[in-house]
Amino acid sequence: MSNEKIEKVRVFALGGVGEIGKNMYGIEVNEDIIVVDAGLMFPDDDMLGVDIVIPDITYLLENEERVRAIILTHGHEDHIGGLSFVLKKLNVPVYGTKLTLGLVEEKLKEAGIWRQAKLHLINEDSTVVAGDTNVTFFRTNHSIPDSVGVCIETEQGYVVHTGDFKFDQTPVDGLQADIGKMATIGQKGVLCLLSDSTNAERPGLTKSETEVGQGITEVFENTNSRIIVTTFASNVHRIQQVMDASVKTNRKLAVVGKSMIRVMTIASKLGYLNYPDNLIIEVDELKKYDDEQITILTTGSQGEPMSALTRMAKGAHRQITITAYDTVIIAANAIPGNERSVSSIIDKLHRIGAEVVYGQAKVHASGHGSQEELKLMLNLMKPNYFIPVHGEFKMQHAHRELALDVGVKEEDIFLVDKGDVVEFSKGQARKAGKVPSGHVLIDGLGVGDVGNIVLRDRRLLSKDGILVVVVTLNKKTNLIVSGPNIISRGFVYVRESEKLLEDANELVSQILTKCMTENVNEWSSLKSNVREGLSRYLFEKTKRRPMILPIIMEV
Amino acid sequence: MSNEKIEKVRVFALGGVGEIGKNMYGIEVNEDIIVVDAGLMFPDDDMLGVDIVIPDITYLLENEERVRAIILTHGHEDHIGGLSFVLKKLNVPVYGTKLTLGLVEEKLKEAGIWRQAKLHLINEDSTVVAGDTNVTFFRTNHSIPDSVGVCIETEQGYVVHTGDFKFDQTPVDGLQADIGKMATIGQKGVLCLLSDSTNAERPGLTKSETEVGQGITEVFENTNSRIIVTTFASNVHRIQQVMDASVKTNRKLAVVGKSMIRVMTIASKLGYLNYPDNLIIEVDELKKYDDEQITILTTGSQGEPMSALTRMAKGAHRQITITAYDTVIIAANAIPGNERSVSSIIDKLHRIGAEVVYGQAKVHASGHGSQEELKLMLNLMKPNYFIPVHGEFKMQHAHRELALDVGVKEEDIFLVDKGDVVEFSKGQARKAGKVPSGHVLIDGLGVGDVGNIVLRDRRLLSKDGILVVVVTLNKKTNLIVSGPNIISRGFVYVRESEKLLEDANELVSQILTKCMTENVNEWSSLKSNVREGLSRYLFEKTKRRPMILPIIMEV
Structure with missing residues (x-):
């Protein structure tokens, strides 16, 4: 890049703001476009029959030759779930940490595009050269291992995207978020911070994942019954803790549910799960053991009607039926929109007479930092400009209030909607119009072929x-x-x-x-x-x- | 009743257990059937196109000549909303307090059955003679005025149904729940207690409604902008407090939304709302006043897409549009199942830039007692047998735990599902089979004509x-x-x-x-x-x- 040219940095979200899900952000440094994440969203209630929703990437397609990289911050569906659709149209290099790429590979294989995909392994110390722009990383804590924040170098300072994060002082793997590195980045000078707003409305600090392990272990130690645990398949640390509790109380572990088996296989292979060889047994070996020697780890924490847990509760599972003699641990919270189905599975289990342990207080912790952590991030990064991202608008709004509390000036905070561009030039920021953005609905094999007319008809049909x-x-x-x-x-x-x-x-x-x-x-x-x-x-x-x-x- | 015959008392729920909504309970004393409440439920997500759900009253119809009375505990939809459908098939005497009957009248007029209905006004001191059985009442606190508990006399002791209740030491109307009378009932001897389980999972005490008024007043005192308040139309005390705050800060009040206007008209007429004559203005008079002189009270607290609040937020309301200069108070919580729509309206308002005040902590209190209040009720009533009602099974279950805590014996607690009969004879209880029970779906004018096949077709149609x-x-x-x-x-x-x-x-x-x-x-x-x-x-x-x-x- 010639020094004579005035650098322009443009930042926008194609998804993830004003909504929960389908995170995708664009950072342009002159001619380089760097994409952070490519997530999916689960459909709203009124998107009848739709399977998933991904961001509209028209802008990236129109500027295909300038897109240098897709950087993945971690392996959750709302950050990687749209990738296979994006790569089919835009085969640019993808960068991610070990576990993230492990999960991505599986998806790309399913979609039949793994061979041509350009996957590059990074770690927290890597530097990615994306066109003329350097990208570095810093370690964070989250409800999946191997999460990183992203730091994009520009002449005007760093553009930092936190990814999803919390500050866990006692993480299960012993790897604390790298506060020192964040402080260094902050000292060098952050032009603009994009930070996770999920828990901006929640006061205090988010509980450590280790405490969840203690809660789970306590249940294990105080029952002689068979234990059935459900959690998010991607929460590898929590799965580790269920394994540890099983080992401690001399139980064998059987795993049920496709996505649980898939993630555990990948995580084990890559070294993210550590357990004795004889811990895991097949489901049909369960009959060899007494109830007090059994842990069953399963999918279904959201009460999905077709999940293994729901089927076990309904007596519709081929191998396992939950009875009044079981203890069921629901080590998860309800994702917004799933409150009723989660409530309904808890109700079903109580009806059976099983002992049910659930709830934030005992056996779940969020993966996202609460207000004090968000303020800490702001104080570490000391950004010139701040864009709260990753959340509904009310969360972005609450995050803005926190930024004001720690001294960021009101005019330096941008509350953006999908497509809104914030442009930086000579260190000054301004709103600079919009790029195309929106929902692309995926139904079966159809990408974007379900639109307003089809949905309107489905709504009419569903009503009467x-x-x-x-x-x-x-x-x-x-x-x-x-x-x-x-x-x-x-x-x-x-x-x-x-x-x-x-x-x-x-x-x-x-x-x-x-x-x-x-x-x-x-x-x-x-x-x-x-x-x-x-x-x-x-x-x-x-x-x-x-x-x-x-x-x-x-x- | 002859003394030689051994008295049989039978208690069952036709709705309201294992679910939220459509409360309806049957208490049989020998030949007398007394029905407590006749509520509706809003349909589950999978009941496509269904408007409301009411209990199956087959058992009552089969025993028509023995049904002596329908007693209404209070005027909420989940307690009175099914009444017009029931009375069309079973025109028995109905008993309710003043406000409850006021709300019922309106409904029966709409349904065209007001003339033939046999409505009887009661108060907390009334005695209803239902066949050979006496029924008395006691005052409770709830999120609607004029709520009572029901006390049915039998030879074996009282059968008490609490209705919905909390213990509010500083109720807005100054009428505390009548603890003295409850204690007296308990001393005389309660055979069986049926008590509200809604908040059995919530520790501590439920906040007083007066505190909500203080929260609301604080917002009123600290803004010069126009204030838009939404709450449940039936929460007359909260409406009174919005009126008081408006008077205190010299604002006029305009009311928007059909159900809000309907309830306020009834409550005013019956003397449950007190305000100066010049407080309320028409919506088209708003233009005569400055923003700081205006309160707008509206429906839409659940984010219903067609409600006045949503339309105001979308710019689709004929007279009022919410702007960045407004303050909006959402003085309600999300009813289970509405979390996403409530979240979405809050998001929309933030997007507009309005100041939004919401949440349990500031401007809402539940109408249902928490754990300490439920224990107090159990201790006052000292029942021989206990049936937790009004709630999902997990709440009934949590309520059972509370009963165990205060010394009720495990074998004296019955966790019942819809239709389960508990029979009492010579002071001894036992499970005694089932009466027919279930969901009757109402779609348009059709009562019960939407069944599994129709719903299955709607589900198929809605998907693809x-x-x-x-x-x-x-x-x-x-x-x-x-x-x-x-x-x-x-x-x-x-x-x-x-x-x-x-x-x-x-x-x-x-x-x-x-x-x-x-x-x-x-x-x-x-x-x-x-x-x-x-x-x-x-x-x-x-x-x-x-x-x-x-x-x-x-x-």
Whole structure:
């Protein structure tokens, strides 16, 4: 880069602000675009039938030749879950730590793009050269091992993205967040800090993961019953602690649930889980052991209806059924939107009569720092400008309040929405328009082919179902040749509503006969007459508005 | 009742246990059935299109001549919302306090059954004679005025139903829960206590409603901006406190939202709200006042998409638009299942830049007693037997633990599900089978006509939409006369999927031709061949499974 040219740094989020999930940030240093994370989001309640949501990467595609790197801060789905979709369109180098790449590899293999992907292993001491820009890292603590913050060098100072973090003074693996390195970065000069807002509304400090282990061990030590533990598959440290508690109380461990097995296999292979060879047994070996010798580790901490835990509770699991003699530990919290399903699985387990241990207080700790930790990060980094990221707008807002508390000036804080660009030049920041951004919905194999019209139809269909009205007309004689036949799905019980449907049939005949008598016989008019007349009639009789699909055939 | 006959008392729940909502309990004393409450529940996420859910009252209908009374403990929807449906089938006398009946009247008028309904006003000192059984009451505190507990006299002692309660030492209306009367009931002898389990998992004491008023007043005193307050329409005491804060800070009050206006009209008329004549203004008078002279009280505390608050936030309300200059107080918590929509409205308001005050700590208190209050109730009543009610199973379970803590014996506590009968005879309790119970789904005017098949169809339709395949065959010539035509709704964008649908069309032709060549020409076989072949093809191409509706016409 020539020194004569004035450096421009641009920062924006393609996802992760104003929402929980699909984290993806862009940092441009002159001609270099560096992408941080490529996550997915789980669909809102009104995105019916949609499997996952990823960020709109139009801007990156339009500037393909300038995108130098995708940097992954850690291996959670909301940070790596969109990667395979992105790489299919934009095959740029990807950088991540060992466990993160381990998890990514698996996904890329599934998507059939692992061979062509350019994966580069980094650690906290690496320097990535992305075009003309250097990127370095610092170690953080989070609810998955091997998380890093990202530090992008510019002439105007560092642009720092914290990734997801907490400060855990007693982490399970003994690797504290590298406060010294963060302080050094802060001393050298941070132009702009992007920091995790998840727990900006929560006072105090987040509990150490080690305390969760103590809570779990206590339960293990005080029961003779079989223990079933569920947690997030990616929470490798917590899994380690369940293993440790099992070893301590002479239990064997059986693992259930595809994602749990997948993550544990990867984490074991890469050395993130340490346990004696004889700890883990197959599920069908369980019968050889007494209840007090058994731990079962399973998926299903969010009460997902098809998960192993729910099936075990319903007696619908092939091998394991939860009974009144079991102790179940739900070592997780409900992710927003899952409150009801988590509540419902706890209820089911109580109903069975099992001992159930759950809740933040005993057997869960957040992976995100609370207010005092967020302030510590701000004080370490001492940024000239601050952009709270990773959270809903109310969390970004609460994070701004914290920044104000530690002395960041109001005009130096940017509350951004997806696509908003903050531009830095000569050390000064300003809002600089927008890049395209939005939701791309993925349903089955379709990427982005479910849009507003499809969703609107699904919403209509889900509310009151559909009536298909089929009729064959002879246009020469202006007579109905066959039908009308009305087929109903999701509207009413046909058996209990025979009269209603017969009357509806009669009404359609009348409407059509009237139309044809009056020589209204373009298909579109016939159809709209049937639709409107029938809709009005059904609403009057039932106060429901099913979708009505008139099909008029001609002979 | 003859003294020679041994008295049988039977207690069961038709709703309200193992769930949040549709409270309805039956207490039978020999030949008398006394019903406590007749509530509704809002549908679960998987009850697509359903408006509300009420209890199955088959048992009451089968024993119609023995049902002596429906007693209402208070005016919340989960206690009175099912009444109009019940009375249509079972017109028995209804007893309730003034505000409760005020709210009920309105509902019965809407349902067109007010004239024939037999409503009887009671107060805490009333005695209701229900057949041969006396029923008395005691005053409680709750998040709506005029709440009572119910005390049913039997030879074996009282059966007490607490209704919903907390112990508020500083209630807004100065009327504390009548601890003295409860103690007296306890001294006389309680056979069985049914008590509110809502907050059985929450330690300590529930905050007084007066503290909420202080929180609200503090916000009022510290801002010059327009204030918009939302809370539950039925929380009359909280509305009173918003009025008081408005008077204190010289603001006029405008009320928005149908249910808010309805409840306030009733509560004012009946004397439950006290305010100067000139406090309330019409919404179109707002323009005459400065921001600092305005309070707007509105519905929408649960973030309901069509509520006044959401529309104001979206700029879709006819008269009021929330701006960055407003202060919004959300004086409510999220009812389970509404966490995401509440979170989303808070986010929207922050996005606008409004000052938003929310949360349990400042401007909300629960209407249900916490652990210490539940223990106090148990200690006052000293029941021989205890049935925790009003809550999910995990809450009933937690309530049982509290009862054990205060010395109730394990064998004297019954954890019941809907329909479970506990029978008392000679002072001894035992489980005595079940009465019919369940969910009755109400959709529009249909009561119970939406069942598993309709819901299953709605679920299928909501996930991947529907394809209607229409084809006309000539069975004599074994040829396709017209079609196949494929009509898609909620499956894929037709415009972007022309090729897919064309290929599907071709496939259907092939399947039908093959069938007819092989003389497989019963309609059912043709249809199932089309359905299966097309389904397999579409799943392969899209990984989606739309509902497929083959319509085969014959000429």
